[in-house]
Amino acid sequence: MSAHVAIVTDSTAYLPQPTLVRHGITSVPLTVVLGDRALEDGTETSARALALALQKHRPVTTSRPSPEVFAATYRKAAEAGATGIISLHLSAEFSGTYDAAVLAARESPVPVRVVDTGMVAMALGFCAVSAAEAAEAGGTLDDAVAAAEKRAADTSAYFYVDTLDYLRRGGRIGAAQALLGSALAVKPLLELDGGRIELREKVRTASKAIARLEEIVAERAGSGQVDIAVHHLAAPGRAAALADRLRARVPGLVELHLSEVGAVIGAHTGPGLLGAVVSPR
Template identity: 80%
Template sequence: MSRHVAVITDSTAYLPSREMERHGITAVPLTVVLGDEALEEGTEVSARSVAQALQRRRSVTTSRPSPETFAAAYRAAADAGARGVVSLHLSAEISGTYDAAVLAAQDAPVPVRVVDTGMVAMALGFCALTAAEVAEAGGTLDEVVAAAQKRAEGTAAYFYVDTLDYLRRGGRIGAAQALFGSALAVKPLLQLEGGRIEPLEKVRTASKALARLEDIVVERAGGGPVDIAVHHLAAPERAQHLADRLRDRVAGLADLHVSEVGAVIGAHTGPGLIGAVVSAR
């Protein structure tokens, strides 16, 4: 890296590889445990494998990166010439990843600013992209952190799941919240609020829930300019339909990303997930 500030995130940012390479962003992998086998997200396990395991009711759990893994990433950035690191991660409310990064930062060879973005998936990815752009322009550590935090403040994430059971099993929502979607034929819409996964609305059918999700994203986007990401797990047709509709309806749309989530988020949401991220530029 030729710039003075390196940007590091984690594998749940789900940034396209071309964007990571273009901007020199490093992603530290979380781990998915299938049965008794621990596998790194992004290189050793796919979202599709996780979806299949969940459908077969196999044990699927996740774990944060170790502080040692983060320490190695910080050393590598310093060895490549960085004089400081901004380390941006998924919400500390739903993962211990931030805590592991903070531990590693204490002994890093260069100053490291660890940021809990309160986000996940491309809601985190957009923060990392903005941070990298400011770093490329010669921004200081403080300027890069401020840019990432401002992007996070202007970003919202909404999602639909076929069932809340996977989120409940993984401890990402409580039993009381799980009751929100337990009634017959009720389909839940959720949002990231304060870094936590919170119920948003109940809709009677999947088709109506996805139509409502579309409306919510359009309302949030307003006049733009905004970037949007549509995520899914084992539901590419649904995701593409939503993306096409948003392309038609959001006047200020800048970039639109459509992608399957990775194994870690997939393990907690289950097949059928449709997520939408709206991020003001």
């Protein structure tokens, strides 16, 4: 990490620990509340507890980090020698995390640029890595922001869910769209568009939906250099199979990340989630 520009993101980026360490990225955790238990997002414990809670139809809520947590993070970065901070977060349409970071930035001892990437999961993670790489190359705070914003603009995220009910309950997709999916017994393919979850296609069966997801990702990747992430919730076999097929199918693949999403995202999608992020270099 540059001695001058510090990189902060949040736990919904689901960046692997070695990547956080290698680039000196600080990840601020969101919280998932399962009944009367509050757990940090992004941990194995929270993911297991979430799956159990969803299966038993127990109440699940999520909460943003407080402005005080962000303020402490920014102070620590400044004390470590940072003269500027870029703070990259999941879409403000999904969470108040961005707003909390903005509040904290006003009290920071060094300049903080808070960026609503409009992304989530590794679509956000790739933005944080690009910002870090720009800083490591000696770039300014503006350079790091520009690198992150370009990566966000070029990145696409698609996902399949077994049911739209969880997204409907969390207010992340319209009730009319959710009802339509249930009434027609179709399997939805969704995408991130303008920081919101939008219905891309409706497919009749799960197997056809996953095959179509693969096609969309391969078409979007094209022949240029790309990074891809495959995410899932309680569907490791399905995710590993998709990852293997994409490795064989995408000629310009540089890195492929395979991971289970944390509890904050999982609470809104439900078990069976299969997602893919395509991020050109």
